[in-house]
Amino acid sequence: MNWLLRGLRSSVGLKFVMAVTGLLLFGFVLAHLAGNLQIFAGADQLNGYAKSLQDLGPLLWVARGGLLAIFVLHVGTGVMLARRNRAARGTPYAVQKAIDSTHASRAMVSTGVVVMIFVVYHLMHFTLGVGIRPEFHDWTDPQGRHDVYSMVVAGFQQLPIALFYIVSMLGLGVHLSHGLASMFQSLGWNQPKYRSFTRLLGIGITAVIILGNISMPVAAQFGLIELPEWNPLVNGGN
Amino acid sequence: MKLTLRIWRQKNAQDKGGLETHQLDDVSPDMSFLEMLDVLNEDLLEKGTEPIAFDHDCREGICGTCSLMIDGVPHGPDRGTTACQLHMRTFKDGDTLTIEPWRAKAFPVVKDLVVDRTSFDRIIQAGGYVSVNTGGAPDANLIPIPKAEADVAMDAAACIGCGACVAACKNASAMLFVAAKAGHLGHLPQGEVEKKARARAMVHQMDEEGFGACTNTYDCEAACPKEISVEFIAELHRDYRKGLFSGR
Missing domain, CATH: 1.10.1060.10 (Alpha-helical ferredoxin)
Known part of the structure; x- marks a missing residue:
């Protein structure tokens, strides 16, 4: 297996790792979005979906472990590449201009950091229920299920949280707009006849991810989704 | 044309180097970029100072020797053009241009604008x-x-x-x-x-x-x-x- 490790440690090999882990993470983002959009079908639908995930039991932990490993690999490889790339320049230019490169392509590290900060916050907020209003995490609906719906709506009704999510999703979108198109190039799938397709795919998918994800905090802010009547906050509680 | 040039000067690989400013008052728009540097170097020689070292050979865009970062863009602003085929008419009277060597750890500076490739x-x-x-x-x-x-x-x-x-x-x-x-x-x-x-x-x-x-x-x-x-x-x-x- 030495050949594989040596091959993957080269600059091209590390890009393969970035591309493959990036694709897997992107798949997760899509599936996650599809799951979350069920909020527009009401509390019953979303809480039922959440319960079906919880009921996976050990499988859920396998999925979470796999996801964490992919995430760590993606971030770790990114850090390695960024350090090598920084070292490769040596003395910086007094003047350097971008010619054809997009802002997104030059800002992968910064947008990546935005996404990483967001992921940590998001996990604390919704998955672990620590730090940020932990009592939201203990709510249940009339069927006794974990009340994900109320937790999301109550969270997004707070302007700073909604804004933070919206900004983070813009960061994720910019990251993906370059990352997705770039994946085809890194894996050597790019061909002249695909070039306009991959570019469009990058932009199109990015729009879906951004609009889909920000639709939830925006809907909560404008009162399009509201807390259900069973929620303790509704009757002036909490 | 009048030009202000900020040019990277570095005595040798060990020297720290820095930008040096020069004025040229009578640049013909028909000159190539390297000819403009030749004129500057003649001025410097007349004044008894060290001319600026830069790489050049064929001066017809096929040898790949010239290697100037001109105002933040390799070979200057013209697309598909080497620095030797770049003409001063590309620039405006009164422009300030920054000229640097290629920057890469794998291309160490030998002297001024010359790098080891x-x-x-x-x-x-x-x-x-x-x-x-x-x-x-x-x-x-x-x-x-x-x-x-x-x-x-x-x-x-x-x-x-x-x-x-x-x-x-x-x-x-x-x-x-x-x-x-x-x-x-x-x-x-x-x-x-x-x-x-x-x-x-x-x-x-x-x-x-x-x-x-x-x-x-x-x-x-x-x-x-x-x-x-x-x-x-x-x-x-x-x-x-x-x-x-x-x-x-």
Whole structure:
């Protein structure tokens, strides 16, 4: 297996790792979005979906472990590449201009950091229920299920949280707009006849991810989704 | 034309170096960029100061020797043009231009604007060749090669090895150079046999020399005086990927 490790440690090999882990993470983002959009079908639908995930039991932990490993690999490889790339320049230019490169392509590290900060916050907020209003995490609906719906709506009704999510999703979108198109190039799938397709795919998918994800905090802010009547906050509680 | 030039001066590889400002009052718009530097150097010689060292050879855009970062863009603002073929009419009277050497750890500065690009030679030595003896130049049309394929090989072979791709890349990556050199061989029957091993050997040597990795920003393609396409980088990635899982 030495050949594989040596091959993957080269600059091209590390890009393969970035591309493959990036694709897997992107798949997760899509599936996650599809799951979350069920909020527009009401509390019953979303809480039922959440319960079906919880009921996976050990499988859920396998999925979470796999996801964490992919995430760590993606971030770790990114850090390695960024350090090598920084070292490769040596003395910086007094003047350097971008010619054809997009802002997104030059800002992968910064947008990546935005996404990483967001992921940590998001996990604390919704998955672990620590730090940020932990009592939201203990709510249940009339069927006794974990009340994900109320937790999301109550969270997004707070302007700073909604804004933070919206900004983070813009960061994720910019990251993906370059990352997705770039994946085809890194894996050597790019061909002249695909070039306009991959570019469009990058932009199109990015729009879906951004609009889909920000639709939830925006809907909560404008009162399009509201807390259900069973929620303790509704009757002036909490 | 009147110009203000901010030019990188550095005595030798050990010197720290810095930007030095010079004024030129009578620049003809018909001069090439290098001729403009010649005029400045004559001024400096008359004043008894050391002229500015810069690389140049053919001055007709085919040797790849000139290597000037002009106002933040390799070879200056004209597309598909080397610095020697860039003319002063591109600029405006009263402009201030910053002239720097290529910046890369793998291209150490020798003096002023001259950098050492032998790292490129070592990448070629690592795999940029055909290792079977192909004999003398074959007769024309002895080995039939489709025109479209021959054209692609020629597009890659247009690389003059100047290093503008490295200079433009935010990561100082040599991917476009490596891809062009591997690509022009890989598209012809003599070179195709070894393309996977070649991709591996050249990429590993590129890393060894301290060049960065490709982030697919494509500023290399934009800076290339021979306008070599980044499609060759995708091809190199493809050959490297296939080579990773095949062979011994």
